[in-house]
Amino acid sequence: MSRRPVVAALVAAATAGGLSALRRSLPEGLRAPWDRTNHAGDTVTLLEGPILAVAAAAGAVAGGSPSAPGVVASLGSAAFGALDDLAGDSASKGFKGHLGALARGEVTTGAVKIVGIGATGLVAAALADRRSGRGAALRSGHGSAPGVLATLVGGAAIAGAANLANLFDLRPGRTLKVTAVAGLPALLPPGAAGAATAAAALGAAAGILPDDLAGRSMLGDTGANAAGALVGLAIVERTGLRGRLAVLAVTAGLTVLSEKVSFSKVIEGNDVLRRLDALGRPKR
Template sequence: MSARRTALAAVVAAGTAAGAMAVRSRLPRSLTGRWERTNHAGRPVTLLEGPAYAVAAAAGCVAGGAPAGAGVVAALGAGGFGALDDLAGDSSSKGLKGHLGALARGEVTTGAVKIVGLAATGLAASLLADRGREDRSLVASLIGGAAVAGTANVANLLDLRPGRALKATVLAATPLAGIPGAPGASTAAAAIGAAAGCAPADLRGEAMLGDTGANAAGALVGLAVVERFGWRGRLVALGVTAALTVASERVSFSRVIDENRVLRRLDRWGRA
């Protein structure tokens, strides 16, 4: 039964995402225009993939029986704060350092609001996931909340080329979904399924996750870690995401990927 739930989470998420992506072109221009952007290659893309991913992943979590609604909170909460940055954000401040610097000067950016929102979302999801656990503790939940917020941010840092953030999500979530019935398996499967449903348009360069979808994807991977591990595993995840976030302020991930043959081939695989 548990294996069926894990599979159901993936199938429902994939089907919902694919369906949402299929109908996006039928939406009124008054809606779709707000989500249009220009990608790295100078081509027009839609960020509507982001809401499609977040809603599909949440549906997958419900179908898979994710504990106490934690997956829904992670997907829709992180996605909602990402949407704020997608629709109302500006480029005057970039990165964690930029937003915190603006906040220190008394400027409240949408990015700063998102940082606080992701932290609150991560903590809420972690507390929900820990309900009923015999080894639960406030410290472990706090670490888990920070890990969820951290993975949400890292996924967003990778959403710079077609398919990159989706591939990273699948690679990170697959080991967690690989043991059907284990804690976190259904959550990870929902993240994978939603990625599969969104992948065709993303790889063709027609759509991208944006902050909405990337934050939701990363938050679900982080939540799957929280559901699977205790405070030690969560602390490792937090340390990795913190290191990557700090590194992103100094190093271009795109340059690192392009200079490594294996990473470059994986990054470009499947693109139109």
């Protein structure tokens, strides 16, 4: 019997308990930088982000398979997200804004995050391919694809998933629900490649979901980037070049679309999506 469901449950309990303990015991001076005003005008904490990242990394270690890719994906993407959460400026927004600023010679925290999460995704993909023995060549479905190409695409897919998860973090519970929908297929069967990573991601997400839905806390860039990167890694761990290209195409396409279309407006305009999005939130 696989121990991954047990690991997911333990990670969920640790995440919920850790967030509660941190909120109670952390001195005000250390807690205040993580406070934000949400879409409803309420003060919430972003502390669930670091809790998710650390708990998921611990879950990857406990998952029973080599854990370096999961630890790198979770903690690396969270670290660059925290940079934006704690020191970011709002002068530039989105890929277009940050890259435009970079072209003018301005290095924003967002640009540093883009480069940093890209590097984190590449390292995680390289570690995953090395441990699976697919570093030399991965099957593309039409012959043997060079391992370096598949690893590069895998790294970009992980980074794209990390960024996309952050784009959904505009309403309580939204990114965590997207994480669950995208990560559940990678959880099964429990012994397959990527299942340990998916179990860590889903367990951590489940543990903080009640607080997030209630509007008491938010993922912030720290948690959303970590959650997305882990789901991206779980998919990368079990796919070849074609699968990775598909993930990259979806994440890149939605990221470009987000520059012109509001995801929140799309969700609000669709009855099914609106109901799913609001599921579990207290009525105001």
